Amino acid sequence: MLPLIWTLFAVLAVGGFLMIAAYWLDIQDRPDLSVRARIGWSAGVVLFPLTIPAYAFAGGPGWPAFLRFASLVPAVAVALFLGFVFGAFG
Amino acid sequence: MTDDRGRRTGPRNLDVHVTPRYRLEWFLLRMLVGGLFDVRVRGREHWPKAPFQLVSNHHNGWDPMILIGACPLEPRITWFGPREADFSRGFKNRVMAFFGGMIPYSPDGTTMTSAVRAVRRVFEADGVLGIFAEGRIGFQESELLPFEDGAAAFAVASGVPVVPCAIVGSTDLWFRRRIEVRFGPPIETDAVRGREARAALDARIRRAVMDLLPGEEPRLPRRRPLAFLTDLLNGADDVARRRASR
Numbered sequence: 001m002l003p004l005i006w007t008l009f010a011v012l013a014v015g016g017f018l019m020i021a022a023y024w025l026d027i028q029d030r031p032d033l034s035v036r037a038r039i040g041w042s043a044g045v046v047l048f049p050l051t052i053p054a055y056a057f058a059g060g061p062g063w064p065a066f067l068r069f070a071s072l073v074p075a076v077a078v079a080l081f082l083g084f085v086f087g088a089f090g
Numbered sequence: 091m092t093d094d095r096g097r098r099t100g101p102r103n104l105d106v107h108v109t110p111r112y113r114l115e116w117f118l119l120r121m122l123v124g125g126l127f128d129v130r131v132r133g134r135e136h137w138p139k140a141p142f143q144l145v146s147n148h149h150n151g152w153d154p155m156i157l158i159g160a161c162p163l164e165p166r167i168t169w170f171g172p173r174e175a176d177f178s179r180g181f182k183n184r185v186m187a188f189f190g191g192m193i194p195y196s197p198d199g200t201t202m203t204s205a206v207r208a209v210r211r212v213f214e215a216d217g218v219l220g221i222f223a224e225g226r227i228g229f230q231e232s233e234l235l236p237f238e239d240g241a242a243a244f245a246v247a248s249g250v251p252v253v254p255c256a257i258v259g260s261t262d263l264w265f266r267r268r269i270e271v272r273f274g275p276p277i278e279t280d281a282v283r284g285r286e287a288r289a290a291l292d293a294r295i296r297r298a299v300m301d302l303l304p305g306e307e308p309r310l311p312r313r314r315p316l317a318f319l320t321d322l323l324n325g326a327d328d329v330a331r332r333r334a335s336r
Contacts, residue, residue, distance in 0.1 A: 062315055
C-alpha cells in the first residue's frame with residue numbers, strides 16, 4: 001500500500017507545483033483585479049493549500065470545472081505529506 | 091559546436107525519420123497541447139503524399155507544438171528557420187535541441203549551403219518541411235506579416251508541392267481555447283522556373299494562407315483562464331512587440 005501512496009503523492013506533488021505556478025501566473029494576468037487584490041492573492045501563495053481553492057471557487061478567475069477540481073490537488077498533496085510525517089500510513 | 095546537442099541541430103546529423111525520440115516528442119505534445127487547448131484540424135485531406143512543404147502563419151511560440159500535436163506521427167515535420175545559433179543555452183533551446191527536427195538558419199551563422207543540404211535530406215526521407223514564412227510572430231489573427239524572401243524556394247528547388255496552412259486562434263491563448271489548424275489544397279511547384287514565376291508562386295502561397303485566415307479579429311471573452319499561456323513561449327522581444335502593438 002505504501003508504494004502506491006508514495007506514487008500518488010509524487011504525481012500530486014508535481015501537479016501541485018504546476019497548480020501553484022498556474023495560480024500565481026493567472027493572478028498576474030488578471031487586468032480586472034486591483035493592485036491591492038493582486039498583491040493579496042499573490043502573497044496568499046504561502047498558504048497555497050487554502051488560497052488556491054479559495055481563488056478557484058471564489059476569486060472570480062472564471063476557471064472551468066477541471067481547473068477548479070485541480071485546485072484541490074496541492075491541498076491533497078500536502079495532506080499526504082503530513083500523513084507521511086506523522087506516520088499515518090504505517 | 092561539437093557536443094551532442096550541437097550535432098543534433100546540424101544538417102548532417104539531423105534526424106529526418108520518425109525516431110523513438112520523435113515519437114516521444116509527438117506523444118508528449120499531443121497530450122500537452124490536447125489537454126491545454128481545444129485543437130481542431132480542418133483540411134487534412136488536402137495533404138499530398140510526402141514529401142511536401144508546409145507554409146504556415148505564425149502567431150505564437152506554441153505554433154510548432156500545436157502543429158506537431160495536431161498532425162499525424164508520420165510523415166515527420168522538420169522545421170526550418172529557428173534563428174538561435176547556440177542551442178545549448180536556455181531551457182527552451184535545450185528542449186528543442188534534445189528533440190531535434192529543426193534546421194536553424196541565421197544569415198550570420200549558418201551557410202545557406204548547409205541549410206539546403208539539410209532540407210534536401212528531409213525531402214529525400216519523404217518528410218515534411220515546415221516554414222513560418224513571416225519569419226517572426228504577428229499579432230493580428232486575420233492578417234499576415236510580409237513573407238520573407240524565398241518562402242517556397244526549397245519546394246521549388248526540390249519540385250515538391252506546398253501545402254498552405256493557417257493556425258487560427260493562437261494569438262491569444264487560454265485554457266481550453268479553441269484553435270483551428272487549417273490546411274489548404276496543395277500548390278504544385280515543379281513547373282516553376284525563373285525569378286518571376288517564383289515571385290508569382292510566393293504571392294499565390296501567401297494568398298492561399300490568407301484565404302484560410304478569418305475575415306476579422308476574434309472577440310475575446312472577458313474571462314480567459316490561464317491567459318499567461320499566451321506569452322509563455324514567446325521570446326522577450328515578441329512580448330515587447332505585442333505590448334507595443336496593443
